[in-house]
Amino acid sequence: MQLSKGLQEDDKDIYLFGVYQGAILLLNICTALLIGVALNMLLEIVIYLICFLPLRIFAGGYHAKTQLRCYIMSSFTTVIILLGIQFLQQQESIWEFLSYIVSFGIIWRFAPVADANKPLLEKEHVIYQKKVRKVLLLLTGIAALTYFLGFNIISTVIEVSVCFLSVILLMGIYKNKVHCNNIEELECNK
Incomplete structure (x- = not known):
């Protein structure tokens, strides 16, 4: 049975899930923007x-069990990220560069x-790996360019973004390892 032009009854759950996920993403973005405004760091959060x-989106990593x-x-973490950006804008050290390289x-x-x-x-793994590497290279180029042009706010935000993502990946790897050690699944070894 058709719901409306082009929509099938069987696809209703898929569309509802998509709308729900979109609403959750929008809520997270709006909350981050409000936190940025509250900390007087709207540009940084954007x-x-x-x-x-x-x-x-492409790198994955740790995901919480519930919405x-x-x-x-x-x-x-948005508050922590913004405070970290604020702190790093007042600093310059080789440790920032080294942490970026490691991340x-x-x-x-x-x-x-x-x-x-x-x-x-x-x-999906192969496709996402290529995409995340392209985005990573693009951001690294932008960070280097903006650093040398004196737009340190952009390079600092990119640095913090990359460092935070590396932590999320390591947390995801750890969670997967613990999960696989706690249950017997052949798929864990893939």
């Missing part, structure tokens, strides 16, 4: 979202990291 979201936990953790290497080597909530087929 740049962060532009840099981080494409990496996160509520995800929302709370995202809100909390870049972690993402390059391990992304994408699947999760029980977000499993990946082998074909």
Whole structure:
């Protein structure tokens, strides 16, 4: 039975899921923007979202078990990220560069990291790996260019985005390893 032009009754759940996921993403983005406004760092949070979201979508990593936990953790980490950006804008050290290089290497080597909530087929793994590497290279180029041009706010935000994503990947790898050690699944060894 057709619901409306082009929509099948069988596809109703798929469309509802898509709308629900879109609403959750929109809520997370709006909350991040509100946190940015509250901390007087709207520009920083906008740049962060532009840099981080494409990496996160393709790289995967740790995912919370519930939407509520995800929302709370995202809100909390947004505050931490913005405070980290604020701190790093007042500093310049070789440690920032070294942490970026290490984080870049972690993402390059391990992304994408699947999760029980977000499993990946082998074909998806290959496609996402190529995409995350392209985004990572693009962001690295932008970070280098903006640093040398004196737009340190952009390079700092990119640095924090990449470092945070590497932590999320390592958490995902750890979670997967613990999960596989706790249950007997052949798929864990893939």
